[in-house]
Amino acid sequence: MDCIRIEGGHRLDGTIFISGAKNAALALMPACLLSDRPLTLTNVPRLADIASMISLLGLHGASVDAAFDKGDADTTDRRLTLHTRTIADATAPYDIVRKMRASVLVLGPLVARHGHARVSLPGGCAIGTRPVDLHLKALEALGAEIILDGGYIEARAPSGGLRGGTIVFPCVTVGGTENALMAATLARGETVIENAAREPEITDLATCLNAMGARIEGIGTNTLHIQGVSSLTAATHAILPDRIETGTYALAAAITRGRLHLKQTDADLLRAVLEHLEEAGVSVTPADDGFIVDGRDRTPRGVDVMTKPYPGFPTDMQAQWMALMATADGASMITESIFENRFMHVPELARMGADINIHGGSAIVRGRARLSGAQVMATDLRASVCLVLAGLAAEGTTTINRVYHLDRGYETVEAKLAGCGAAIERVRG
Ligand SMILES: CC(=O)N[C@H]1[C@@H](OP(=O)(O)OP(=O)(O)OC[C@H]2O[C@@H](n3ccc(=O)[nH]c3=O)[C@H](O)[C@@H]2O)O[C@H](CO)[C@@H](O)[C@@H]1O
Numbered sequence: 179m180d181c182i183r184i185e186g187g188h189r190l191d192g193t194i195f196i197s198g199a200k201n202a203a204l205a206l207m208p209a210c211l212l213s214d215r216p217l218t219l220t221n222v223p224r225l226a227d228i229a230s231m232i233s234l235l236g237l238h239g240a241s242v243d244a245a246f247d248k249g250d251a252d253t254t255d256r257r258l259t260l261h262t263r264t265i266a267d268a269t270a271p272y273d274i275v276r277k278m279r280a281s282v283l284v285l286g287p288l289v290a291r292h293g294h295a296r297v298s299l300p301g302g303c304a305i306g307t308r309p310v311d312l313h314l315k316a317l318e319a320l321g322a323e324i325i326l327d328g329g330y331i332e333a334r335a336p337s338g339g340l341r342g343g344t345i346v347f348p349c350v351t352v353g354g355t356e357n358a359l360m361a362a363t364l365a366r367g368e369t370v371i372e373n374a375a376r377e378p379e380i381t382d383l384a385t386c387l388n389a390m391g392a393r394i395e396g397i398g399t400n401t402l403h404i405q406g407v408s409s410l411t412a413a414t415h416a417i418l419p420d421r422i423e424t425g426t427y428a429l430a431a432a433i434t435r436g437r438l439h440l441k442q443t444d445a446d447l448l449r450a451v452l453e454h455l456e457e458a459g460v461s462v463t464p465a466d467d468g469f470i471v472d473g474r475d476r477t478p479r480g481v482d483v484m485t486k487p488y489p490g491f492p493t494d495m496q497a498q499w500m501a502l503m504a505t506a507d508g509a510s511m512i513t514e515s516i517f518e519n520r521f522m523h524v525p526e527l528a529r530m531g532a533d534i535n536i537h538g539g540s541a542i543v544r545g546r547a548r549l550s551g552a553q554v555m556a557t558d559l560r561a562s563v564c565l566v567l568a569g570l571a572a573e574g575t576t577t578i579n580r581v582y583h584l585d586r587g588y589e590t591v592e593a594k595l596a597g598c599g600a601a602i603e604r605v606r607g
């Protein structure tokens with residue numbers, strides 16, 4: 179198995195081009211199942227999860243023209259055309275779903291267009307139990323009949339197809355909103371989704387669906403109104419920049435006390451993260467095609483965060499923030515309010531000398547002048563990259579095992595960091 183080896187203590191200085199958003203791509207790609215016309219996405223990131231989604235959509239009958247393999251990192255023209263003339267098979271098998279939870283996003287489109295879907299239950303993962311009950315209740319509100327059988331979700335639309343309905347989510351769910359939104363585009367009549375997630379990836383999906391001929395209003399708010407249409411058409415859509423990748427590299431500049439120009443991105447997508455960074459004393463200034471983070475010659479102050487749905491501080495940045503706070507001046511409290519088990523990086527950071535105590539859903543982090551390199555184990559995607567950040571700042575060598583987690587969500591992470599002065603390499607094994 180590959181590992182990443184980092185020789186810490188090198189200040190980052192340079193430019194990093196941000197890729198298209200993984201979490202937007204994973205919701206946009208299944209939208210190709212809603213139409214018999216092609217859907218072309220540009221700015222598609224090259225990631226393991228995208229390859230898994232391509233395989234899954236291929237099983238359902240999508241033909242794939244993936245010219246995106248040819249684009250360079252600093253070009254947004256990474257084109258992926260998906261064309262599902264007919265649904266060949268409505269089963270999403272366990273072997274793919276267990277690798278990538280976002281596979282459950284084929285459920286809504288399949289039931290809406292094909293009338294039936296059989297999708298493996300995703301199960302829990304390192305960050306929590308992550309049920310999909312709210313996805314299922316939303317589809318039931320549109321008239322689907324749902325049965326759980328042998329580890330699979332069997333969903334069936336009534337004979338005339340899904341019908342519009344009112345969906346009130348008791349808590350904010352990104353995936354639940356995406357599944358409901360896609361299903362509602364082809365349901366007869368009006369659907370109202372209340373307490374919908376407002377993440378930029380939802381806005382991106384809704385914008386693309388409207389370009390395909392859907393009739394969605396309220397985009398960007400927590401109440402979405404969808405007038406169902408009988409069919410959707412062809413469209414081309416540019417995926418928005420990855421705000422979590424952007425935030426991760428912003429924190430890489432701060433933790434190495436360096437300076438990075440982040441390009442092909444938009445500071446407005448991650449205001450909460452950048453405001454916390456500025457509160458910690460790190461400078462963030464607008465610049466050509468993105469912004470500059472300058473953490474030279476300053477030790478960030480400890481700043482508390484609590485994760486919240488958008489526009490709050492994202493849970494997908496919590497582990498990276500903890501790495502930064504482990505090197506900050508003073509103490510901070512980090513509270514995780516979205517996932518019940520998203521502190522798996524804490525014992526690994528402790529192996530590098532971090533001083534962190536967990537009390538329920540909160541962690542108290544007392545900043546240390548230095549961390550020390552160690553052998554550590556990645557447990558999930560953001561935990562992995564938090565260890566990369568800690569390794570960049572630590573004295574000595576850090577070896578991170580199980581980097582396949584990293585490959586799910588960070589495109590050419592070693593090359594992007596090495597290009598700005600990090601001593602980082604992938605050791606094939
Ligand atoms: C591929 C993708 O976009 N993944 C993101 C998505 O995950 P995902 O869509 O899985 O996350 P949700 O927003 O649905 O989960 C939020 C909370 O709701 C709970 N819940 C969710 C659905 C449900 O049916 N029942 C239920 O109880 C979850 O367990 C969790 O505690 O949003 C998360 C929250 O911003 C991010 O961390 C993930 O990176």
Ligand SMILES: C=C(OP(=O)(O)O)C(=O)O
Nearest residue numbers: 201279280494559560587
């Ligand atoms: C938790 C994440 O992804 P997923 O929902 O695909 O597990 C993530 O992107 O941090």
